[in-house]
Amino acid sequence: MPVKLLKVFFAVLLALSIAFIVRIYTYDAYHFWSLNDPLNARYSSNARVQNAAFINHLDFDSIILGNSYMENTSAKEASDIFGGKFFNLSMSGSNNYERSIVLKRTLETHNIKRVILLLTPSSSTEGHGSYPIETWKILYDDNRFNDVKYYLNTHDMVCMWTFSKKSSCLGRKKNLDRPYAWFESPDHASRFGGIQNWALFYKNPQLENLITQEIPEAANKALSIGTPLSDEEMAEISQSLDQTVFDFARQYPDTEFLLYFNPDSLLGKALTFRNQLSFTQYSHFVQQAVKKSNTFSNVHLFGFDNLAFTNDLSYYKDTTHYREDINSQLLHLMKAKKYSLSVDNINSYINELWVRVEKFDLDALNQFLQSELPD
Numbered sequence: 560m561p562v563k564l565l566k567v568f569f570a571v572l573l574a575l576s577i578a579f580i581v582r583i584y585t586y587d588a589y590h591f592w593s594l595n596d597p598l599n600a601r602y603s604s605n606a607r608v609q610n611a612a613f614i615n616h617l618d619f620d621s622i623i624l625g626n627s628y629m630e631n632t633s634a635k636e637a638s639d640i641f642g643g644k645f646f647n648l649s650m651s652g653s654n655n656y657e658r659s660i661v662l663k664r665t666l667e668t669h670n671i672k673r674v675i676l677l678l679t680p681s682s683s684t685e686g687h688g689s690y691p692i693e694t695w696k697i698l699y700d701d702n703r704f705n706d707v708k709y710y711l712n713t714h715d716m717v718c719m720w721t722f723s724k725k726s727s728c729l730g731r732k733k734n735l736d737r738p739y740a741w742f743e744s745p746d747h748a749s750r751f752g753g754i755q756n757w758a759l760f761y762k763n764p765q766l767e768n769l770i771t772q773e774i775p776e777a778a779n780k781a782l783s784i785g786t787p788l789s790d791e792e793m794a795e796i797s798q799s800l801d802q803t804v805f806d807f808a809r810q811y812p813d814t815e816f817l818l819y820f821n822p823d824s825l826l827g828k829a830l831t832f833r834n835q836l837s838f839t840q841y842s843h844f845v846q847q848a849v850k851k852s853n854t855f856s857n858v859h860l861f862g863f864d865n866l867a868f869t870n871d872l873s874y875y876k877d878t879t880h881y882r883e884d885i886n887s888q889l890l891h892l893m894k895a896k897k898y899s900l901s902v903d904n905i906n907s908y909i910n911e912l913w914v915r916v917e918k919f920d921l922d923a924l925n926q927f928l929q930s931e932l933p934d
Contacts (some may be wrong), residue, residue, distance in 0.1 A: 586710075620673075626653045628649075632889075633887070654687075655800075659807075672813075677821060678819065695709065751882055761933075770929075773834065782829070788839060818848065822864055824872055846905055849901065
């Protein structure tokens with residue numbers, strides 16, 4: 560190839576590359592590099608991606624970080640109760656490991672006074688199936704320039720080069736008090752009020768399998784406390800808790816960490832201990848968290864499993880998601896340091912939970928539920 564043509568080729572290639580990069584940076588649908596009008600901006604429905612922009616650009620000194628159970632928690636109310644300026648970074652379906660990625664970046668970039676953090680009894684380092692970790696983890700490293708990689712997919716390329724204004728491309732406006740709250744959605748709100756409403760809306764994707772298969776099948780299973788954990792299993796739980804929670808508490812001693820496990824409905828716990836993890840596994844996870852938290856003056860762990868509302872399904876739209884006023888109640892309980900777990904009360908706490916689950920009449924509930932289903 561002649562030298563002149565070669566120069567033209569590389570000049571055109573350079574021009575196209577510059578145009579491509581400029582287009583990505585000016586498009587920036589997820590606001591990775593700029594967020595000029597936060598209250599009126601449009602945001603993605605994917606919190607794992609959008610949280611990166613919130614962390615990069617917004618001013619706050621405390622966070623709420625959980626999954627869909629905590630998405631309804633008001634940052635403003637938390638600020639009023641505890642002081643400071645909260646932001647809710649909760650991500651639907653997230654586990655401890657995913658949250659630790661967001662927590663690490665937040666602590667590194669903000670002077671965080673307080674973290675309200677949900678713990679889930681899992682040591683998994685795999686992400687939610689719909690949001691593979693490898694696709695979004697780069698947004699939380701120290702290199703802001705490599706965030707461009709997130710846009711290198713068919714969906715965002717089509718949006719970008721067609722200059723689309725669709726919500727599927729640019730997102731929607733959100734209330735930044737709790738950006739991913741769902742409690743006002745009719746699809747969710749209609750299922751609160753009691754098991755009769757579950758039966759009425761049993762075709763809902765979040766209820767159909769639960770009502771037609773999971774509960775009936777579990778009703779025919781014997782409840783077992785489970786076998787003792789192996790040394791390897793116990794070590795895995797301990798290491799996971801350190802890596803996702805307690806290493807941060809050690810590294811940031813001036814930050815207060817308020818931790819809790821989700822208060823599922825008693826029905827939810829009865830199903831979990833039959834279908835997902837044993838009571839022994841759950842209790843060891845909680846006991847390990849208690850043991851570790853008691854060694855830190857800046858960590859407080861709360862146990863809400865045995866609160867009265869957990870036996871009242873009118874508070875739940877399914878077995879684990881409760882009404883928005885429960886989120887508020889939990890904030891007040893944490894502020895008052897009520898239901899704190901310690902090495903002195905953890906055994907009685909676990910024993911009480913086991914007795915309640917053991918006495919729960921799953922068969923009777925199933926029969927009533929099936930009788931309420933529309934013909």
